Structures are given as structure tokens and as C-alpha cells.
Amino acid sequence: xxxxxxxxxxxxxxxxxxxxxxxxxxxxxxxxxxxxxxxxxxxxxxxxxxxxxxxxxxxxxxxxxxxxxxxxxxxxxxxxxxxxxxxxxxxxxxxxxxxxxxxxxxxxxxxxxxxxxxxxxxxxxxxxxxxxxxxxxxxxxxxxxxxxxxxxxxxxxxxxxxxxxxxxxxxxxxxxxxxxxxxxxxxxxxxxxxxxxxxxxxxxxxxxxxxxxxxxxxxxxxxxxxxxxxxxxxxxxxxxx
Amino acid sequence: xxxxxxxxxxxxxxxxxxxxxxxxxxxxxxxxxxxxxxxxxxxxxxxxxxxxxxxxxxxxxxxxxxxxxxxxxxxxxxxxxxxxxxxxxxxxxxxxxxxxxxxxxxxxxxxxxxxxxxxxxxxxxxxxxxxxxxxxxxxxxxxxxxxxxxxxxxxxxxxxxxxxxxxxxxxxxxxxxxxxxxxxxxxxxxxxxxxxxxxxxxxxxxxxxxxxxxxxxxxxxxxxxxxxxxxxxxxxxxxxxxxxxxxxxxx
Numbered sequence: 483x484x485x486x487x488x489x490x491x492x493x494x495x496x497x498x499x500x501x502x503x504x505x506x507x508x509x510x511x512x513x514x515x516x517x518x519x520x521x522x523x524x525x526x527x528x529x530x531x532x533x534x535x536x537x538x539x540x541x542x543x544x545x546x547x548x549x550x551x552x553x554x555x556x557x558x559x560x561x562x563x564x565x566x567x568x569x570x571x572x573x574x575x576x577x578x579x580x581x582x583x584x585x586x587x588x589x590x591x592x593x594x595x596x597x598x599x600x601x602x603x604x605x606x607x608x609x610x611x612x613x614x615x616x617x618x619x620x621x622x623x624x625x626x627x628x629x630x631x632x633x634x635x636x637x638x639x640x641x642x643x644x645x646x647x648x649x650x651x652x653x654x655x656x657x658x659x660x661x662x663x664x665x666x667x668x669x670x671x672x673x674x675x676x677x678x679x680x681x682x683x684x685x686x687x688x689x690x691x692x693x694x695x696x697x698x699x700x701x702x703x704x705x706x707x708x709x710x711x712x713x714x715x716x717x718x719x720x721x722x723x
Numbered sequence: 724x725x726x727x728x729x730x731x732x733x734x735x736x737x738x739x740x741x742x743x744x745x746x747x748x749x750x751x752x753x754x755x756x757x758x759x760x761x762x763x764x765x766x767x768x769x770x771x772x773x774x775x776x777x778x779x780x781x782x783x784x785x786x787x788x789x790x791x792x793x794x795x796x797x798x799x800x801x802x803x804x805x806x807x808x809x810x811x812x813x814x815x816x817x818x819x820x821x822x823x824x825x826x827x828x829x830x831x832x833x834x835x836x837x838x839x840x841x842x843x844x845x846x847x848x849x850x851x852x853x854x855x856x857x858x859x860x861x862x863x864x865x866x867x868x869x870x871x872x873x874x875x876x877x878x879x880x881x882x883x884x885x886x887x888x889x890x891x892x893x894x895x896x897x898x899x900x901x902x903x904x905x906x907x908x909x910x911x912x913x914x915x916x917x918x919x920x921x922x923x924x925x926x927x928x929x930x931x932x933x934x935x936x937x938x939x940x941x942x943x944x945x946x947x948x949x950x951x952x953x954x955x956x957x958x959x960x961x962x963x964x965x966x967x968x969x970x971x972x973x974x
Contacts, residue, residue: 514816517804594816662805718779722802722817 502637506630506647509654513594518587519659519721520652521706524713532664536674539653543681545703547652549578550588550627551645551689552698557631558644566611569618572628574695576619581707583714587723588625595629599636608635645689649682650675662720741832742938743822744931745848747811747875748859750841753885753918755783757859757927758836760918762792764928769833769935772797772825774818776807776840783838799825807840812950815852822852834935844873850945855934858948860904861885866895869904869913876904878948881912881930888917 509515522530525538556571579585599609612632615624624632627648634644657671692698710723746754758773765771771793775783777800784800787793801817803810810818818837826832837853839846848856858875860868863886869876876882882904890897897915904913912930916923937943 510813512814512816514814514820516806516809516814517802517817519804590817590820593820597816597819659804717781717785719802720779720805722804 497638499638499640499643502634502639503643503647505637506633506639506644507650507654509658511598513598514591515594515651515655516658517722518591518655519663519723520655521584521710521713521723522656522659523663523719523721524709524716524723525706526663527713527716528709532660532666535656535660535664535671536677539656539674539678540681541703542652542656542706543649543678543685545701546579546584546706547649548685548688549575549699549701550652551648551685552692553625554627554631554634554644554648555641555689555692556695556698557628558634558639558641559631561608561611561632561635564607566607566614568611568615568624568628568632570695571631571698572615572622572625573618574698575625575627576622578698578700578702579625580702581710583710583723584707585622585625586714587710588627589623590722591626592624592629595626595633596624599629599633602633603636606636608632641690642686645686646682648689649685653678653682659721739826740939741826741835742855742935742943743835743837743853744934745811745837745839745853745856746859747839747847747856747879748841748883749843749864752841752859752861752864754838754841754859755786756918757857757883757885757916758838759787759790759792760924760927761836761931762787762790764924765834765931766793770829770831771834771836772829772832773799774821774825774835774837775800776803776810776818776838778803778805778807778840797825797829803840808842808846811837811839811846811848811852813849815849818852834931844868844871844875845950847874847879847948847950850947854938854943854945855880856948857881857883859883859885862887862890862895862897862900863893866900866903869900869907872907874948874950877907877909878911878946880934880946881914882908883927884913884915886917887915887923888919 505511520542530538553571553575557568560566560568560571576585579588596612603609609632612624615628630648631644653675657674660671661668713723746758748754762771773787773793777783781800784798787798788795799821801821822835825835856879858879862884884900887897901913901915914926916927918924934943
């Protein structure tokens with residue numbers, strides 16, 4: 483298949499890259515994403531108004547989502563390496579996710595993706611190697627970007643496709659949750675994502691440019707960490723995090 | 724703590740000791756109460772745990788914990804992102820994670836009950852999440868609900884017509900409702916239940932013991948009620964071609 487987005491696909495003998503990018507970005511993927519709000523529920527509880535949601539999406543794309551996209555690219559490279567070792571990227575990402583509830587949320591999403599990866603391509607070294615991530619952070623399952631990178635390697639995604647899948651999913655998680663938390667016109671939320679295109683592409687370029695786990699940007703967002711902590715203590719939640 | 728060498732994919736029923744039993748049905752029909760009854764009656768006999776799904780996280784879990792029928796740490800609530808039907812059918816991740824965690828932490832478990840968030844008549848559990856399911860209606864919801872059918876009413880492993888003690892107050896003929904349900908269920912069991920009627924509670928427990936025994940023996944095969952019930956158009960029993968249909972089909 484000629485694929486202008488992924489000229490390397492044919493060389494790798496894989497035709498699933500472009501399809502895989504769509505699969506990983508699809509909210510219908512049965513990996514638990516529908517129960518997550520990317521901390522929007524905590525933000526709304528703290529007073530974030532409907533008209534501030536696009537700014538919240540942009541803030542994530544410039545901070546936590548950018549770190550996660552870069553981690554996914556590093557994981558993709560690790561998944562293509564032999565032997566596969568996700569330990570360095572898992573440890574680097576865990577260290578840059580200071581909020582315990584957000585580490586738990588990422589591990590929960592990673593668990594759903596791991597279940598999918600093992601059902602889809604159990605024998606692939608990039609998938610079999612996921613145990614190396616947990617070995618690096620005992621007690622913490624592989625984080626979402628690490629498993630997305632592993633799936634990206636197994637499905638033949640490019641680095642840009644993998645990073646974009648992380649960023650797009652982050653933005654869409656917010657918009658889907660916004661419809662439950664600030665009921666409004668579903669069509670209007672599509673505009674929010676389209677308007678985030680420049681931020682998404684800037685984050686894709688930044689993610690692809692990261693050379694090694696030590697260079698992983700440490701872009702945390704203290705207010706998001708705070709909202710996530712408060713949300714974890716709340717007893718009336720729609721979303722896990 | 725998790726073991727990274729263990730596959731997160733659930734083993735197929737023959738390799739798994741625990742019976743995963745779902746309880747679905749519309750809001751307010753008494754699912755939590757039914758689960759509390761099962762815990763009260765069976766937790767001395769079987770190692771049990773419960774997963775609840777709610778609109779807001781943990782209302783049902785708190786009800787069950789406060790009922791004191793099972794150790795609080797064996798009752799876990801999962802968030803469903805305001806989509807309780809999705810969480811038991813289209814994307815069962817959060818529920819499967821909770822079930823697997825309970826099975827690991829309290830191994831060996833005999834029985835895990837999964838309570839769906841109260842939903843409409845079309846919501847049933849995926850067989851990838853549970854081995855058997857109870858669908859719960861109540862007499863106060865109206866005597867005609869069983870006749871209306873739906874996948875849970877038609878093909879859940881057990882249909883419970885709950886709160887039978889309220890029937891005289893809401894003008895419902897329980898016998899009629901059960902007969903309607905039996906007709907819709909093609910011989911599958913129907914139970915008129917009231918938690919104040921010891922005989923009906925004993926029947927419920929006997930049914931659970933029976934399914935558990937079949938599961939342990941490997942004789943129980945999970946059935947999917949399907950997202951929608953097949954139903955036939957035209958005169959009942961009138962056998963003719965597809966154009967006019969003896970067809971049972973799915974919408």
C-alpha cells in the first residue's frame with residue numbers, strides 16, 4: 483500500500499500502520515477510555531466553566547499531553563528495538579507524573595490497552611516486552627503512553643502517527659467528558675478539536691524530536707495535579723479521573 | 724501487587740474457579756437489595772465479592788457496605804463515565820479490571836457479583852465479563868413489562884420479578900406477570916421474589932448454587948442474551964416464508 487504519511491510502512495512489511503493510527507484514536511476502542519475525563523471532571527468541580535474547556539484542551543496539549551506524546555514516541559522506538567526494554571521510558575514518565583491519581587489513571591488506561599495488545603498480537607516482541615515496563619517501576623503497571631507506543635510498534639505506526647494518536651485522544655477525552663459535565667451542542671465540541679490542530683502538530687513535532695528518555699519534557703501542570711487529587715477524594719464521580 | 728508475568732486476559736471459564744454473576748435491570752427494581760440478600764444468605768457458604776456500577780461512583784457500594792452483609796473491602800465500585808450500558812457490554816474494561824483485582828486479592832473466590840448501573844430494558848452483560856446473569860424487574864414497574872420483552876427479559880439466565888409483596892398495592896397480578904415472562908422466555912426460569920418471603924429467597928439461593936455447581940463442573944456455558952431480543956412479527960405460530968416471516972430477527 484502506498485502511504486504518503488508512512489513511506490516506511492512498505493519497507494517494514496507492514497500495511498497496518500495507517501489503519502492502526504485510526505484504531506488507536508477511535509473512542510470506540512474497548513479499552514476503558516469512556517470512563518476517563520482527562521481530569522476535566524475535577525476541573526469542572528473546581529469551577530472551570532464551559533467556555534474555558536477549549537483553553538483547558540490547549541493547556542493539556544502544551545503540558546501533560548506533550549510529555550505523554552513524547553513518551554509514546556520513545557516507547558515506539560523501544561518497541562522496535564531488540565531486546566525490547568520499556569524500563570527507561572516507563573521510569574522517566576512515572577517520574578514526570580508527580581500526581582499519584584494521574585499515575586494510577588494512566589496505568590489503568592495502560593491496563594486496558596495491554597489487554598487489547600495481548601489479544602491482538604500476543605506474540606509480537608513489542609507486546610511481549612511490556613513486562614519490562616513494570617519491572618522498572620514495581621507496583622505500577624505500564625502507563626498509557628508506553629502501551630500505546632508498544633501497540634504502535636506492533637501495528638507499524640510512524641512516530642508522528644503515534645504522537646498524534648496520544649494528543650488527539652487527550653483532546654477528545656476532554657470533549658466527550660465535557661458533554662456529560664457541561665451539557666452543550668456536541669457539534670460545537672468538534673470545533674474545539676479542530677481548533678487545536680496547530681497545538682497538536684506542534685506537540686507532534688516536539689515529541690518526535692525527543693532523543694532519549696532523559697530528554698523527556700517534564701511538563702507537569704500543577705493545577706491539573708491538584709484537581710486530580712481532589713477528584714480522587716470525591717465520592718460522587720462519573721469518571722475515574 | 725500485580726505480577727507482570729501474568730497475562731491480564733481473563734482465563735476461559737474452564738480454568739477459572741470463580742463464577743462471575745451479573746445482575747442487570749432497570750433503575751429501582753431492587754438489584755442492590757437482591758445482591759445484599761445473596762451476600763447475607765451465601766457469604767457464609769461461599770467466598771464472595773461484589774462490583775457495583777453507578778451513575779455516581781459508589782452509591783450502591785456504600786449501600787452494600789452499610790448493610791454489613793460482606794466485608795467492606797470486598798465491595799468495589801467502578802466509574803462508568805455516565806455510560807452504565809457501555810461498561811457492561813461495549814467496553815467492559817473497568818469492570819473486568821475490578822473483577823480480576825478482587826479475584827486476585829481474595830483468591831480463591833467462589834462468586835463475584837457484578838451489579839450493573841440501573842439502565843433500560845435493552846442493557847445486558849457481555850459474556851466476556853460475566854458467566855451468567857440475572858435480570859431484575861419489579862411488580863411496581865407495571866405488570867406489562869415482562870410481556871414487552873427485551874434481551875434481558877427474554878434470555879437472561881434467570882428473570883427475577885422482585886418486590887412481589889408489593890403486588891396488592893400496585894394492582895399487579897404476580898402470577899399473570901410470571902406467566903407472561905415464562906411465555907417470553909421459552910422455558911428459562913422466572914422467580915417471583917420478595918426479600919420478606921423466605922421461600923422465594925431460598926429458591927434464589929438454590930438457583931445460584933446450581934449455576935455455581937455447573938460452572939465448577941465445566942457444564943455451564945455463558946449465554947449472550949444479545950443487545951436486542953429477536954421477536955416475531957405476525958400471528959404467533961403461523962409458519963410461512965420470509966416475506967411474511969416466521970422469522971425471528973434482530974432490529
